[in-house]
Amino acid sequence: MPEQRKGKNIRLLYILASATTLYQIPSSAGIDNAQWDCKQHGEEWVCLPPQKAPSEPVLKKKTPPNRPQAIPLKSEISETTPKIIVGQVPTMPEAPSLGTDKSQPEGWTCLADEARSGWRCKLRGTDPGGKPRLAARKTTEGIFELPATFTPQDERIFADLLRLLPQNPWEKYCQSRSATLGIRAMTQSRQNLPLKLESDFSQSIDDEILFFSGNVKVERGQQKLWADALTYDDVAETVNAWDSVIYEEEGFIFASDSGFLDLENDKARLRNTRFILSTIPARGVARRSRFESEALSRHHSVAYTTCPPGNEDWVLHAKDLKINREVGTAFAHHAWLEFKGVPFLYSPVFGYPIDDRRMTGFLTPSFGRSEINGIDFSIPYYWNIAPNYDLTLIPRILSQRGFMLGTEFRYLFKQTRGRFAFEILPYDTIKNATRGQLALFNQTRFNPYWSSHIDIRYVSDKHYINDLGNTLSIASNRHMRSEARIDYRQGGWHFLAKAENWQTIDPNIPKKSQPYRRLPQLKLRYDANLTPWSHFNWDSEFVFFHHQTNLKGHRFDVNPSFSFPWRTAATFVIPKLSVQHTRYWLLDPSADGRKRDSLTRTIPYASVDSGIFLEKSWGKRYLQTLEPRVFYLYVPRQNQDDIPVFDTTTYDFNFSQLFRDNRFSGRDRRGDANQFSVALTSRFLESETGRERLRASVGQIYYLKDRRVTLPGKKPETRRSSNIIGELDWLPWDVLSLRSGAQWNPQTNRFDRGEALLQYKDTDDYIFNLSYRFRRKQLRNIDGSFRWLVYNNLHMVGRWQYSLRDNITLESFLGVELESCCWRLRLIGRHYIRDIRRSSDNAIFAQLELKGLATLGKRVDRFLERNIRGYEISD
Known part of the structure; x- marks a missing residue:
């Protein structure tokens, strides 16, 4: 063995087939056919007959009963004539056999090696004995050469490869x-791992080259190779394999x-x-x-x-x-x-x-069409600057408006993360103006107690979202909020400092009705259990309200409370005492017709919340609960007509409103009250699983006094009872559910509000939703949506929203989803109302997802997830 091979961590394992007679290496292996001794001199080959034929390997009879042990390479390759070690060979699987390419002509085929200093030759069929034949000329390969395709033979070989894998x-x-x-x-280098060679036959040539044939296998770590025959160069540490080669990593x-x-x-x-x-x-x-x-x-x-x-x-x-x-x-x-x-x-x-x-490069393009923008095409470019921050450039072409450029920068560090995005349309050919939008988001945690949050949004004009926003998303918000805040939390303490701005994007809202800005807002809260039977809460706020046209001013509010909860396994009673103190400092009150620039209000109030939990078994399958609840609230009346309204509205009346201590959402009004709320809830649950099959609730408020405190322009409320509120959730089968709610007006003996939602969902292939909503003198809508498997992997999707009050379709779309194992196509056509003037638009959007490669087109899947209840994106 050459000296340079000493110390190499390589061992060869010869596994020889059992035999009782002498064998030669088959000529098809390419050894005995080497009838010429060829050497290269410059660019010319000189071939002479060989001086001495190589020694024929002799296969001895097998007598040892056991498989031979792995033998180091040094002991097998020597300067003497090589011998073949013979032993009992246990049954071993044949080398994987695959179809071979029969397109090569018979005879010798020689190709230049990697270094172009020698040739690699292979014989197919009989030796031509030196007779010349025409070799195929190499053609220059162009960019648009005939591409590789999958042939029937390729598919057969893929099927064979699948059988070699542990599972498909x-x-x-x-x-x-x-x-x-x-x-x-791989995380571990394999260059220093031992090499294993297995075959039916082997031969040593010139003390450096080893020839193996018959079920040959080479293995080094997870790197494996099978072939019908191969040569191993011990000096160069190279392997040449041919005929039905399989390589695995x-x-x-x-x-x-x-x-x-x-x-x-x-x-x-x-x-x-x-x-x-x-x-x-x-x-x-x-x-x-x-x-x-x-x-x-x-x-x-x-x-x-x-x-x-x-x-x-x-x-x-x-x-x-x-x-x-x-x-x-x-x-x-x-x-x-x-x-x-x-x-x-x-x-x-x-x-x-x-x-x-993530990787740097062009992302898949997005395309669509709408009536207001024409053809909408964009092709984003993603730059993965570092593992923790990246940049996306989004050039976008709108055929009826011009060229737009968008940018999004994202970053992520140990204590902070965020994004900065903007898009600009330098010249809108329809509006004859420059238009754009800006978004900035950041979250930072300085330590376990202090954190900050920034969310800033801006658009150049009120029509921007309707005109240039993603037409697959509905701009239901009429205002865009921007805020920057700092929070402190530790134990029961919570401190907040915030600046908040609103931008109205609905052109139909006048300036006087636009929301106030909070510049700034400071809050301090504290919660603590004083004893096992008493609880203390402190809630305070200081804020400056700014508006372009309306009254401006400062407001300070503090609201401490004590509660004394008493609970058992089946009952609870929670008395609570509170007081609210509020002070205002107004700027230029005379402009609003007010005489005073400073106002003060102090209101104590009390409440008692109580309930009982009862249960009854109905056989072994179901358990029924009965949960009555009574809530009493007392708030003395105090005239608050001279107090401005900065951020206060009336809560929407629903079941949870039965147990609130204020019917107003903000701090500018504390509603007077002397009332009882009575409610009853019953549930049916499966005894074994605890799954809720039915929940029914009913409740009403009984007023002992009129409610005199109102918002400007509203009349006092004199009703002795509220509407009766009922809710029902029913799950008769796992695939069918019903959710409904209604409000009955006992004074007019008719329903004021109601809604019902019926859903059928049997896996993701069969989804059907039907709902009905109405508010007297306001709306009466029906809404249906579905996703349904109609044939194999073909789904139909759609939605229809219709206003019975206005006799108009608010939104409708219909489309298909066609899916296979490796791709998914979504195509929808949509009609929708864009604004309060009932301007409508039509659009067609497509999304082609080539699984494991790319997604082309608009994110139709996200649109369907928002608009079809129960629809889920699968990946």
Whole structure:
């Protein structure tokens, strides 16, 4: 053995087939056919007959009953004539056998090696004995050369490769209908791992070259190679394999005509490969594959897809494909996508992730069409600047308005995270103006107690959201809020300092009705249990209210309270005493017709909340509860007509309003009250699981005095009782549910409000919603939505909102979702009302998701999730 091989951590394991007679190495292995001794002199080859034929290996009879132990390479390769060790060979699986390419002509085929200093020759059929034959001329490969495709033979080889894997990776992938990217580079180097070689026959040539044939297997860590025959160069540490070569690494398996391994430099080359990436999963074919390290591989003339074998719904064709497992990316050059046999997208460079890490490059384009903007097309570019911050540039073309540029910058650090985004339309050809919007978000935690929150939003004009916002999202908010706040929390203490601004984006709201700005707002709260039977709460606030046209002023409010809870297993009683003190300092009160610039109000109030919990068993299946509750509230009346209204409105009356201590939402009014709230709730639960099958609640407020405290322009309330509120939640079957609520007016003996929602959901394939809502003299709407499997993987989706009061369709859309194991297509057409003037718009949007590669088009899935109750994005 050469001296440079000493100390190498390599061992060879010879496994020889049982026999009782002498054997020669088969000629098809390419050894006995070497009838000429060829050497290269410059650019010319000189071939002479060999001086001495190589020694024929002799196979001795097997007598030892056990398999021979692994024998070090040094003891087998010596300067003397090599001998073959024979022993009892246990039954071993045959090397994987795959179909071979029969397109090569018979005779010798010689290719230049990697260094172009020698030749690698292979014989097919009989030796031509020196007779010349015409070799195929190499053609120059252009950018748009005939791409690699999947042939029937490729599909057969993929099926064979699947049988070699522990399990079919597409089985779980297709059931989950989502791409689970997870192909990563090995974390431990394999260059120093021991090498194992197994075969039926072996021979030593010139003390440096080892020849193996018959069920040959090479293994080093998770790197494995099978072949019909191979040679191992002990000096160069290289392996040349041919005929039915299978190469496997962690996450990869390749079938190839021939293979070359450079073990010392950890490189490999394969020709005419079919490969499966089992962890994505994906598969493909390539004319040549080159592994430059454990993490980096390059493939030439590639066809790639995540569809299972036998399915070629979408294919990515590329002249070159580079897969880098170290950074989790793949880049295809001169690539084009084919869907259902139709090419539809070309890119000189196309990058996509192969795991869950982010990567720099162009994101998939988005396109759509609407009546107000025309064709809407954008192609974002993502820059992964660092693991903890990135930048996205979003050029956008609106055919009826012009060019728009958007930018989003995100960052994430140990104590802070946030984003900054803006978009600008330099010249809107319809409005003849520059338009844009801005958004800034930040959250920071300085320590366990102190934190900050910033959320700033701005648009250039009131019509911006309706005109240029994402038309798949409904701008239901009429105002945009911006705020910056600092919080302190420790124990029962909470301190808040905040600045808040509002921008009205509804052009129909006058300035006088726009909300106040809080510049600033300071809050201090404290909660503590004084004893096991007493609780203390302190709630205080100082705020300055600013408005462009209305009265401005400061307000200080403090609201301490003591409660004395008493609870048992079946009852509770919670008496509570409170007082609210408020002081105002007004700026320029005379402009608002007021005489005083300072106002003070102090109001004590009390409440008692009580309830009982009863239960009864109905056999072994159901348990019924009966939960009566009584709430008493007393607030003395105090005239508050001279107090301005900065941030106060009336709560919407619902079931939870029965137990509030104030019917107003802000601090500018403390509603006078002397009232009882009575409610009863009953539930039916499954005894074994505790699952609630039925919940019914009913309640009403009984007023002992009129309510004189009101908002400006409102009359005092003199009713002796409130509406009777009823709620019902029913789950008769696991797939069917009913939620309903109603308010009965005992004075008019009719319903003032009501709503009902019926939902049928049997898995995600069958969803149907139907609802009805009405408020007397305000609205009467019906709303239906669905997602329904109509044929195999074809779903219909839709929604219809209709106003019975106004006889107009508020919104409707209808579309399809077509899904397979490796792709999903969503297509919808939408009609909707854009503003209070009943201006309508029509739009068509499409989304094509090539699973494991990219998503093309608008995020139709998010739109469906918002508009179809029960719809969930699967990935």
